[in-house]
Amino acid sequence: MKALVVNQLSKEYKTKKAVHDISFSLETGEVFALLGRNGAGKSTTINMLTGILTPTSGTIEILNTPYRHMNKIKQRIGVLPDNSNYYSEMTAIQHMKFFAQVKGVSARKDSLVDLLESVGLGEDLGRKIGQFSLGMRKKLGIAQALIGSPELIFLDEPTSTLDVESALQIRQLIGTLASKGITIFMTSHNLEEIERICDRVAILNHGKIEKMGTLEQLREAHTRSINITIKYQASDQSEESLWLDRLQQMAGAVQCKTPYVEIELDEEEVIPEIVQAAVECKIRIYSIERERISLENIFLDEKLA
Structure with missing residues (x-):
């Protein structure tokens, strides 16, 4: 009712x-x-x-x-x-x-x-x-x-x-x-x-x-891209570089601040591929956090300015 x-x-x-x-x-x-x-x-x-x-x-x-x-x-x-x-x-x-x-x-x-x-x-x-x-x-x-x-x-x-x-x-x-x-x-x-x-x-x-x-x-409706942050550990620098190179091919933007990497994606279906690439490059992943858009972000959208 x-x-x-x-x-x-x-x-x-x-x-x-x-x-x-x-x-x-x-x-x-x-x-x-x-x-x-x-x-x-x-x-x-x-x-x-x-x-x-x-x-x-x-x-x-x-x-x-x-x-x-x-x-x-x-x-x-x-x-x-x-x-x-x-x-x-x-x-x-x-x-x-x-x-x-x-x-x-x-x-x-x-x-x-x-x-x-x-x-x-x-x-x-x-x-x-x-x-x-x-x-x-x-x-x-x-x-x-x-x-x-x-x-x-x-x-x-x-x-x-x-x-x-x-x-x-x-x-x-x-x-x-x-x-x-x-x-x-x-x-x-x-x-x-x-x-x-x-x-x-x-x-x-x-x-x-x-x-x-x-x-x-x-x-x-407000989301224009998917932003995730991964905390990771690499066994050696060469494998880390290889993984980051592969991320560059998958994502719109990649920014590394070891031990974190921030990634901008067009679709969330890419996330399992990122994890698979980490496994293949012997990268240990400790956490994956997806940025959640707050109600404040939506409320202050430039369309409402």
Whole structure:
């Protein structure tokens, strides 16, 4: 079942078109990330999907429910906006009770306590929010988004302002939620984090989706050559020279920095031939590492400049 279906969604203002006819869908239990530079249209998109902004054109279907029934949809989704406002005099548990009422869902106190504990606020239930750090407020916002057992959760920068340990805790929580069949739609500037936890990624640029797919699909589309590094040992210099000469015939570029050799290939099918040549030249191979293109490389592709 599709948890979210977006078709030709646009948002226009008087002076500009912030989002241009974007289309995508999310499978149930998928962790999906929307990336883009500041001003690319991420916040506008997530605000349309959560009912904060009204689209200029296009259609949205959330949990098999048309967008016009957003009041019903809101009871089945959770939202962590990038900037959350809180009543500073409320305690954490009071805020959770208040938000459950606003959302129109019934929630027992012990279930709300469990949510606060899941984000690391179990010891701060009775503490006033005005005394919370930015990181603690972010955790509270995530706990708030989980009220009512939502089937789809929108997380805008869920680990920004968090320390390393807290960010790891939130990443693990996102993984746990996805394993239970809960769909996650998130934005983040932490590209390493996205690589670790997301199933698919869309890159937004000037309001348009420029690239979308799994990380492997994006890497494959971005890869122009295959680069490998081999750690080796030669029994004598003549055999090493013979092997390197053979590599020059097989590869586009070869650079030797003993005991390593860096090789650029057009296709990975050549790798077994390189190993066979090493065996014939009595070269001992200790490791072969293939360069993996990072999400940062893809994001900063000159096409998106």
